[in-house]
Amino acid sequence: MIFYILRRIVATIPVMGVVALLVFSLLYLAPGDPAVIIAGESASTEQLEKMRKDMGLDQPLPVQFAKWIGKVATGDLGTSLHSGKKVSEMIGARVGPTLSLATVTILLSLILAIPMGILAAWARGRWLDRSLMSIAVLGFSTPVFVVGYVLIFLFSVKAGWFPVQGFTPISENPLRFLRTVTLPAFTLSLAYVALVSRITRSSLLEMLGEDFIRTARAKGASERRVLLRHALRNAAVPILTVAGSAAAFLIGGVVVTESVFNLPGMGRLVVESVLARDYPLIQGLILLLSLVYIGINLLTDILYSVFDPRIRY
Amino acid sequence: MKHRSLALALMAAVLSGPASAETLKIVMESRLGNLDPILSASHQTREHGYLIYDTLFAEDAQGQAQPQMIDEYSVSEDGKTYRFKLREGLAFHDGAPVTAKDAVASIKRWGQRDRMGLAIMKATDSLEAEDDNTFVLKLNTPLGVVIDAFAKPSGVPLFIMPEAAAATPITEAITNYVGSGPFKFVEGEYSPGVKSIYVKNENYKPRSEEPSGMAGGKVAKVDRIERIEIADPLTAVNSLTEGEIDFMQNVPLDLAPLVEGNEAITTAHLDKAGYQYGYRLNFLHPPFDNKLIRQAALYAVGQKEILQAQFGDADNYQACGAIFGCGTTYESDVMADIAIEAQPEKAKALLAEAGYKGETVLLLHVTDNPAMAAVGPVMAQQLRAAGFNVEMQAMDFMTMLSRRASQEAVEKGGWSIFITSWQVPEVSDPVRSYMIVSEGTKGYAGWGDVPAIDQNIQAFLAETDVAKRKEIAAEIQKVVYEEGIYAPLGQSSRLNAWTNGVDGLIPNGPTVFWNVTKSAE
Numbered sequence: 001m002i003f004y005i006l007r008r009i010v011a012t013i014p015v016m017g018v019v020a021l022l023v024f025s026l027l028y029l030a031p032g033d034p035a036v037i038i039a040g041e042s043a044s045t046e047q048l049e050k051m052r053k054d055m056g057l058d059q060p061l062p063v064q065f066a067k068w069i070g071k072v073a074t075g076d077l078g079t080s081l082h083s084g085k086k087v088s089e090m091i092g093a094r095v096g097p098t099l100s101l102a103t104v105t106i107l108l109s110l111i112l113a114i115p116m117g118i119l120a121a122w123a124r125g126r127w128l129d130r131s132l133m134s135i136a137v138l139g140f141s142t143p144v145f146v147v148g149y150v151l152i153f154l155f156s157v158k159a160g161w162f163p164v165q166g167f168t169p170i171s172e173n174p175l176r177f178l179r180t181v182t183l184p185a186f187t188l189s190l191a192y193v194a195l196v197s198r199i200t201r202s203s204l205l206e207m208l209g210e211d212f213i214r215t216a217r218a219k220g221a222s223e224r225r226v227l228l229r230h231a232l233r234n235a236a237v238p239i240l241t242v243a244g245s246a247a248a249f250l251i252g253g254v255v256v257t258e259s260v261f262n263l264p265g266m267g268r269l270v271v272e273s274v275l276a277r278d279y280p281l282i283q284g285l286i287l288l289l290s291l292v293y294i295g296i297n298l299l300t301d302i303l304y305s306v307f308d309p310r311i312r313y
Numbered sequence: 314m315k316h317r318s319l320a321l322a323l324m325a326a327v328l329s330g331p332a333s334a335e336t337l338k339i340v341m342e343s344r345l346g347n348l349d350p351i352l353s354a355s356h357q358t359r360e361h362g363y364l365i366y367d368t369l370f371a372e373d374a375q376g377q378a379q380p381q382m383i384d385e386y387s388v389s390e391d392g393k394t395y396r397f398k399l400r401e402g403l404a405f406h407d408g409a410p411v412t413a414k415d416a417v418a419s420i421k422r423w424g425q426r427d428r429m430g431l432a433i434m435k436a437t438d439s440l441e442a443e444d445d446n447t448f449v450l451k452l453n454t455p456l457g458v459v460i461d462a463f464a465k466p467s468g469v470p471l472f473i474m475p476e477a478a479a480a481t482p483i484t485e486a487i488t489n490y491v492g493s494g495p496f497k498f499v500e501g502e503y504s505p506g507v508k509s510i511y512v513k514n515e516n517y518k519p520r521s522e523e524p525s526g527m528a529g530g531k532v533a534k535v536d537r538i539e540r541i542e543i544a545d546p547l548t549a550v551n552s553l554t555e556g557e558i559d560f561m562q563n564v565p566l567d568l569a570p571l572v573e574g575n576e577a578i579t580t581a582h583l584d585k586a587g588y589q590y591g592y593r594l595n596f597l598h599p600p601f602d603n604k605l606i607r608q609a610a611l612y613a614v615g616q617k618e619i620l621q622a623q624f625g626d627a628d629n630y631q632a633c634g635a636i637f638g639c640g641t642t643y644e645s646d647v648m649a650d651i652a653i654e655a656q657p658e659k660a661k662a663l664l665a666e667a668g669y670k671g672e673t674v675l676l677l678h679v680t681d682n683p684a685m686a687a688v689g690p691v692m693a694q695q696l697r698a699a700g701f702n703v704e705m706q707a708m709d710f711m712t713m714l715s716r717r718a719s720q721e722a723v724e725k726g727g728w729s730i731f732i733t734s735w736q737v738p739e740v741s742d743p744v745r746s747y748m749i750v751s752e753g754t755k756g757y758a759g760w761g762d763v764p765a766i767d768q769n770i771q772a773f774l775a776e777t778d779v780a781k782r783k784e785i786a787a788e789i790q791k792v793v794y795e796e797g798i799y800a801p802l803g804q805s806s807r808l809n810a811w812t813n814g815v816d817g818l819i820p821n822g823p824t825v826f827w828n829v830t831k832s833a834e
Contacts, residue, residue: 031708031712031715031716032711032712032715033711033714033715033718036711036714036715036718037346037711037714038346038347038352038353038486039352039353039354040353040354040355040468042354042428042468042469042747043354043426045718045755047426047483047484050484051484054484054485080505082346082347082505083346083347083348083505084348084486084488085505090505093504093507149547152548152551153551156551156555157551157554157555160555163555163557164548164551164552164555164557165543165548165549165551165552165557166541166557259544259545259548260545260548261548262541262542262543262544262545262548262552264504264506264507264508268506268544269506271544272344272506272544275709275711276346276711277711
């Protein structure tokens with residue numbers, strides 16, 4: 001197992017290299033000029049050319065890529081073209097809100113989605129099943145920003161229970177942290193709850209038709225024990241697969257949610273850096289997000305063997 | 314019960330955000346990207362600059378230049394030598410006195426960037442400090458615009474920085490954010506894209522006059538300003554109505570009903586002149602390499618339909634055919650009618666006379682600026698109605714700026730028309746306006762080569778009599794319309810909103826926060 005994990009970690013290196021190359025190429029193929037963005041439309045052609053030279057943007061792409069990848073190899077992600085701050089510092093300052101949002105969202109989602117899926121499977125075909133699955137379909141189909149605006153209107157503007165925007169770190173004030181993260185996490189979790197609850201339901205239903213379930217029931221096991229002990233554990237692998245992919249899918253939702261609730265996280269930083277054509281920052285962010293994506297997949301693979309001992313690497 | 318109330322009160326105190334009357338929380342139109350207000354012509358960088366830097370002169374509410382850091386100044390009889398003396402007691406945020414050397418270094422850096430600054434530097438023989446408080450500008454020819462240029466609030470205002478910061482090459486951003494203005498920038502709390510913090514400069518010595526426009530006493534009346542970046546306008550409006558922020562620089566018109574009917578919110582157009590929208594044609598390639606076809610385009614496009622589609626209610630805009638803006642010193646009605654109403658029949662006749670062969674007119678349509686999003690489609694339709702073959706390409710503003718730099722033909726990635734906007738003070742005279750520039754392929758995008766424009770600009774620069782300058786400006790407007798260099802699309806100003814506890818905001822082009830108070834109301 002340890003050898004497998006190490007092998008997987010080593011295998012991420014070429015993947016990251018390909019990602020870096022692709023991102024770099026796409027960025028420089030896309031229209032946009034950081035010099036124009038910094039100086040504004042009144043800058044003269046000569047000024048812009050000098051700025052491009054100072055930023056190293058006048059050099060051939062392979063040279064620029066080689067320089068950048070050389071720095072990345074030493075842990076230097078470069079400097080933002082706009083703020084002049086180190087990319088690693090800028091990303092570091094934004095990790096907290098995103099990590100908080102993602103963690104609370106995943107916890108909230110699993111706490112809601114798995115019981116919903118179990119209940120729906122248990123009540124298959126009945127009104128409870130249909131109600132829960134209707135809620136799931138609605139949650140999955142409603143755009144994140146619509147949910148966000150509706151929640152802000154109801155719980156911030158009308159009820160005044162939560163702030164409209166902003167973020168307080170848990171280390172600063174745990175209660176205020178909960179107030180600032182609850183609505184965004186709930187918004188982001190809806191699609192996730194829908195996805196996981198539906199897969200929980202269908203996996204459980206599949207398991208409930210298996211011979212070993214009939215055997216358990218024949219042995220006199222309670223329905224609760226049959227569902228939770230026998231069926232759910234065996235249904236864990238597909239649930240984990242979907243939960244893992246959905247966690248990666250969260251990255252996209254984070255961008256919108258952070259904008260709607262004005263959380264100073266990495267999602268917003270991605271949008272800001274792309275709009276500003278801040279190449280070093282975009283490259284740093286994409287590299288990190290790719291690493292997170294690969295990490296989630298690795299974690300999912302490891303958890304397979306925990307829940308299903310038959311799986312060995 | 315009493316204990317419960319106390320517990321609730323304590324809980325509320327813990328949960329609620331800081332509501333200090335001494336802290337003003339502001340949300341500006343767009344994010345603060347660059348902190349060098351000389352390198353960057355961004356309006357947000359300029360607003361940052363006005364918080365922490367001071368200027369030698371400033372425009373008052375009537376648009377007249379008034380001394381700001383300057384105590385007194387004199388101009389020699391031949392109009393070539395200017396002697397300036399700084400006010401006593403001026404100091405940078407680090408305690409160092411502001412000296413004539415700082416002013417000289419700041420003018421020289423600004424003079425490499427700003428259009429008016431470039432014109433002054435081109436005519437400068439020497440610019441030197443005479444003593445700690447006095448500096449002298451010697452010109453090789455008299456210019457009538459020196460004081461106006463030092464005072465103007467846009468495109469790049471002349472902010473005074475410490476000599477060391479002003480020594481930074483103009484193609485690099487400064488890294489020292491020490492100014493001598495009414496507020497100090499708290500660099501340690503700066504988080505790009507999230508927040509910028511400013512605190513009162515206790516040692517600032519404001520002028521004794523009442524504030525007027527950008528001039529007069531700049532008294533910081535709040536202890537701290539938190540500039541919070543909120544990209545989503547609806548979220549910003551909700552924050553304002555809930556009292557989480559105190560001021561919003563731009564409420565989009567579609568969200569205006571949310572604040573205008575709210576008794577706790579005050580709304581106004583602090584920037585009376587607002588923005589001028591307009592378009593330029595590409596002289597280098599067909600069809601607009603033909604003067605008659607350029608004129609046909611100007612007749613085909615009419616402001617009224619465009620403004621109505623873009624801004625809706627007539628209270629939100631002003632039709633204006635003056636290329637230096639309406640309400641400005643150099644407003645002129647010469648040929649201005651051409652821009653107001655669409656005249657498709659006149660355009661068709663001109664196209665027939667020119668022998669237009671249906672060459673593609675490629676219109677760069679900016680979609681990410683809500684204040685321009687409807688302009689492109691309406692303009693395209695007006696041009697089609699006159700017989701033009703129009704292709705519209707949608708893109709974000711920054712992509713448009715890059716695309717606009719291409720001098721290639723349309724089929725090779727070039728363009729025919731771009732639309733842009735400027736704050737009116739940025740186009741309000743022939744020296745500062747980029748929209749009239751016609752210096753060939755080395756000049757501003759559009760690349761018309763019309764020597765008469767530059768000749769008139771030089772005459773304007775040399776002229777000191779305002780009445781005669783107005784005549785020159787009117788002549789320039791005539792040439793611009795005749796040649797089809799540029800046409801304005803009218804003016805509109807943004808809607809500002811703030812909570813009722815905020816008071817003292819000064820009507821201005823740039824949004825400034827001296828004189829502003831905040832009560833706990």
